[in-house]
Amino acid sequence: MIVERNGADVPVVIVGAGPVGVTAALLLARRGVRSVVLERHQDVYPLPRAVATDDEVRRILQAAGVGQEFAVIARPANGLRLLDARHRVMAEFRRTENGLHGYPQTSMFDQPELERVLRDALARHPECELRGGVEVTGIGPDTTGPVRVTYRDDDGEHELWAEAVLGCDGANSLTREAIGAVWEDLRFEERWTVIDVRTTADVRCWEGVDQVCDPDRPATFMRVGEDRYRWEFRLRDGQEPVRELIAPWLPPSYDGDIEVVRETQYTFRARLADRWRSGRVFLLGDAAHLTPPFIGQGLCAGLRDAYNLTWKLARVLRQGGDERLLDTYETERKPHARHVIRLAVAMGWAMTGGQDSAAAIRRRALAAACRIPGLTELAGRDLSPPLTTGLLVRRRLRKGLAGTHCPQPWITADGRRSRLDEVLGDSFTILTTADPWPSLNALAHALGIRAIPVTGLGDDGTLAAWLRAGRADAVLLRPDRVVMDVVPAGGQDFTGTTAWASLLHTTRSPHPPQRTVDNSLLRSVTR
Secondary structure, X not given: OEEEOOOOXXXXXXXXXXXXXXXXXXXXXXXXXXXXXXXXXXXOOOOOXXXXXXXXXXXXXXXXXXXXXXXXXXXXXXXXXXXXXXOOEEEXXXXXXXXXXXXXXXXXXXXXXXXXXXXXXXXOOOOEEEEEOOEEEEEEOOOOOOEEEEEEEOOEEEEEEEEEEEEOOOOOOHHHHHOOOOEEEEEEEEEEXXXXXXXXXXXXOOXXXXXXXXXXXXXXXXXXXXXXXXXXEEOOOOOOOHHHHHHHXXXXXXXXXXXXXXXXXXXXXXXXXXXXXXXOEEEOHHHOEEOOHHHOOHHHHHHHHHHHHHHHHHHHHHOOOOOHHHHHHHHHHHHHHHHHHHHHHHHHHHHHOOOOOOHHHHHHHHHXXXXXXXXXXXXXXXXXXXXXXXXXXXXXXXXOOOOOEOOOOEEEEOOEEEEHHHHHOOOOEEEEXXXXXXXXXXXXXXXXXXXXXXXXXXXXXXXXXHHHHOOXXXXXXXXXXXXXXXXXXXXXOOOOHHHHHHXXXXXXXXXXOOOOOOHHHHHHHOO
């Protein structure tokens, strides 16, 4: 047995080097946290899987340091259409090319290309070490001390001791088994065939995703790249030739080139782990939730997990954050994941109509609902609802800014055009409608952060309009750009600061704190 335990041990072990695991490693590295990533494959899995992402996740990739590289391989899409059995449009959910987060609201991509971008970035970070070709064999014990991870490779058995373990090891997660978590079944399970094709044919498409709502032959179709397309069909008894399945989208009597990149069968499931954490062991991505693919949010949900958890974990490991900070990972992400899964299941039932006696009634109700003015626009915006009230979200108004994301416009700073997050950095930030007043400056000093008037950022007025619409004179942004608290219009201070200040710094830290919170000053500036 080779023991790799000395000094402070390994801060974080990440099980799984898919997009979620590698993104988590990159986000931790940008906060100075070292990690070891354990992966059973030696290289990127070469076949396509996930193909869609949204603007919020592109912002996360920007935070991970690969935003520009991803832009090279991404293709903006128009959104989503619901078609009837004759491919007539019933509803259209338009997505813009400039969403709240500063990116197209829907982008298509090839997962192996994304994974290569992420792996290349990982290799540039000395804080990250990827060990491929290994099999993780055990995780534990679950105690208040370091977590033991055992694995084997060609050289034999090994063990690592980590301050935290992130289980990004997919639907058949060993990490989930190790913490004793079990699946909650959210009542959707269907067998589908997924076909990825490369062709130069003039394929009939609208540069978006089509969902065919036909109970006899439900299907999904999308253009992924310049000559790359994906079809998904619910399975029938017996194998059907690819050309027959995709014929409705091809020119009549087309007999030209069609390269089937991949044809495989999946069981689409809707599931949620009953718990996502045990001590310092966490579940992320498909290890924590399984989402049917009908709204393109499976991978997106996993990357949101990574963004939500990593800044909190880094705060605990490097800046003396209280352990209770880690409790907010599951309380914030689990309801959000449940919401997305339910949306995907609803879309799945809209497509298939179900198999029971009420199926025809549901299909008629769907068609009628799609004709209600403004409903499809509203539904298209509801993929990522605000976080609910909690330790790190202080909501006073039901429709206020707390729990929502700050928009990310282009701004001009020091004569250079940049995206907002590039200027704000990786920490908390206070944004104000005017020059910060003394109590806000005192709070910013206590937190070791900046208070910035949006009038001086040189954007197009987006931030000022956003604050005005939210009836806010100032907002406190978390590192993940979620609004934590608001000074309402005409107010003077954030309220209840002492309720969360102790989460950000405690003397019970194994590492020297960096830019710690001045709790005495917080008490003096908080009402």
